[in-house]
Amino acid sequence: MHLTLQQLRLFEAVARHRHFTRAAEELHLTQQAVSIQLRRLEENAGAKLFEHIGRRFFLTPAGHEMHAACADILARLQALEESLDALGDTMKGPLRLSVVTTAKYFIPHLLGAFIAGHQAVVPRLIVTNRARVVERLADNQDDFVIMGQVPTHLAIETCPFLENRLVVAAHPDHPLAGMPAIPPALIAGERWLVREAGSGTRTAFDQHMAGQGVAIAPYMELGSTEAIKQAVIAGLGLSVLPLASMELELSCGCLVVLDVDGFSLCRRWNAVWLKGKTLPRVARAFLGFLQGVAAGRSAGPTARRD
Template sequence: MARMHLTLQQLRLFEAVSRHRHFTRAAEELHLTQPAVSIQLRRLEENVGAKLFEHIGKRFFLTPAGHEMQAACNDILGRLQVLEQSLDSLDDTLKGPLRLSVVTSTKYFLPHLLGSFIVDHPAVLPRLIVTNRERVIERLVENLDDFVIMGQAPDDLAVEAHPFYENLIVVAAHTQHPLSAVRSIPPLQIARERWLVREAGSGTRSAFDRYLIENDLAITPYMELGSTEAIKQGVMAGLGVSVLPISSMQLELTNGCLAVLDVQGFPLCRRWNAVWLKGKTLSPVARAFVDFLLAGASSDRTSPLAGGRLSASNAPGN
């Protein structure tokens, strides 16, 4: 280890390149030229005494040594960030970055929660990545964020998961669907419908799959779509029915573009969770935001939007 003479600039450069998997994007983020980044990383490899990157065809990969360096960079830079924010907190002003990765469906409520938090703490700088569940788990494993927000926490990872927000999943249909006026629809009957579903691995899809298993049912999806917005458009076009978080349907329900079917066993009641690796030390900013989320949960805040729960006007049976 004595042979290593690493600089913080080299570690920041390597972290950015390994995160983006792209030299040009890393250079743009750090306001440097690509040649300057390449030179610094070559020097880093010389100091380490091992290749950290390799190109196979047009694809960019980290070597085994590169993965070790990535983990070390995340640890070192993360600790420095915690130190910086801890020192900043001594002046009683909460400030600094808040790095979050969240699954796509949270975009319908999380900006409202984040906005309320920023009103009280304007010096906090949120950095929000909205992506699919698979990528959120990857970022969780790589410890790239302060914490992540998802539905079901992964069972195969040692994590802390703190539920804070109610996630009601309902069966959505076109307003003129024949079943829109039917009450207490049996699971077997709804299973015969033409189904639009999210891709495998989606949290909403996983919740629906569990519902099918619990009711000893199986469906053949008519269409598999990659986003909640695509699902909503398909349902509104009359292509089929689907399961959707109620929080994603507020505008369409208000405008009478979608209906919630009264299906036995629905709504599926889940919770959104703030999740991080067990043993991780949260920065003061991250801890404050988690406390803010949990305080809302303890006060039974289920939605920052009007009608976050199934209201009398859109609930099945009314």
């Protein structure tokens, strides 16, 4: 058989996801390109690797054999690459990361500082929602992921680093702006703009208010921190936001932080990977870099639980 590494990578991704589109996204290819390469792989293998039943597709017995071989070959190649890199003095190779969406406010800056000292490292950063990050973690698609609220249904290793302070954000003209020690019961009747159910910020806020004996009725649910910030700036209501995400808006006076009595939500960002996984050399170096940054900051606007 005349198989190419690209075909093996494509087949492994499609077989793992059971989804052509997700595999294409992971490998930065079009779905058509993936389909063409897999047809060629089947021709070279001389066997049908997929079968379609209704709108779903499954691996054939030959497909299962091919998948096992692909996983073994690609794992051996990755181990070889890491071993060769470890023999050299230069830190080099890929750094594969997935992060939850609000990590975009600080991870690119930290990644840039790390790359400045290790020019041969090639970063591969995916920013997506928490559910997708958990999927990628479960599928072991990255060296590690960065998130706030860690999943409880997976066997994982975690390394907490930067703090994530959550605050109550308001328009500067809001009646409560500037009021000291606002009672939690007073803000309960405000219009609340919240993230979707399941997000780390939403969960942390709901749990905190429940602990205060205060029930919050969401006024609007929005799917991103940026959308919520714009809605607060427009005067539509209050929200709980990561302080890290508000630096620009606070500096220009578009948003203010309310002084709510007893409201102290400080979470942690975590680097997370599957238990038993051996982190590549580059990933270990970046993890050490993150820990070093965290050690130099007692607290800061660089964290969030998404």
